[in-house]
Amino acid sequence: MENYNVSSNPHDRDRITTTEIMLTVIIALLPATFFGVYNFGYRAAIIIVVTVASCVLTEFLYEKGMKKKITIGDCSAFLTGLLLALNLPSTIPYWMAAMGGIFAILVVKQVFGGLGQNFMNPALGARCFLLVSFAKYMTDFTYDGVSGATPLAIIKKGGDFDLYKMFLGSTAGTIGETSALCLLIGGLYLAARKLIDIRIPLFYIGSFAVFILIFNGNGFDYMYLAKQICGGGLMLGAFFMATDYVTSPITKNGRIVFGIILGFLTAILRKYGAGAEGVSYAIIISNILVPLIEKVTQPTAFGWEGKK
Structure with missing residues (x-):
């Protein structure tokens, strides 16, 4: 009898390789990356080098030590x-950025079996780890030499901010989040290359918008909504x-449900949480729910079941 090797998920087959997918996403991130360096200066560039180097080196040393490929x-x-x-402020100490890189690869990714086995996004897992461990440094934002709050x-405190600046990105915030444009x-670009399922961001932003419009307390304030999105x-x-x-999720309906859950969680955390953000925790919580989402959205097999 012939034995078959069953590899780990995901099992989708395509001519495009993992390396090509990763490089395409990196290219898509270049506009936000270059703008972040322009917006926050040389420290942003150094932090990018530190986190990338710590992630790559940690993966190499772990796999070398464990005699893995x-x-x-x-x-x-x-x-x-x-x-x-891109999820870190430019003012964070370099050693903390390096620690985040080590945590992302070693704890969130490799301990669970490497690429394809991690149950949450490694970068977001590391960001939340740093936010919990070093809240003071993770919430210290400086723009144009002045320390201040994000838009x-x-x-959230009842103030106002210029939507045009928020859309372009000339504001305080983390290195890569400020420029919505x-x-x-x-x-x-990723959607045009068909590397992402556009349903996830559409239903994410759409459900977020519905919740914000209904529960913002100011009626259908579209300017407020636009600022929340940007x-x-x-x-x-x-x-x-x-x-x-x-x-x-790998199921089509599951991705819709996933996006809706993301939108509502983000809106709830922003509206009722202590902080002004909510994206990182919303995504991690939703990541944990993915197996359940896939179970309830599994498509019915073609045919019918006979009576027992």
């Missing part, structure tokens, strides 16, 4: 480091992290 050539560790950097934090360009990490999370192949 070296996989840094697939660029997944590079992408994790880049996404982590979302100002709006750059993130939208990158997200549409502010924070919503665009970055919707297009680049919620669509992660490993941690998002």
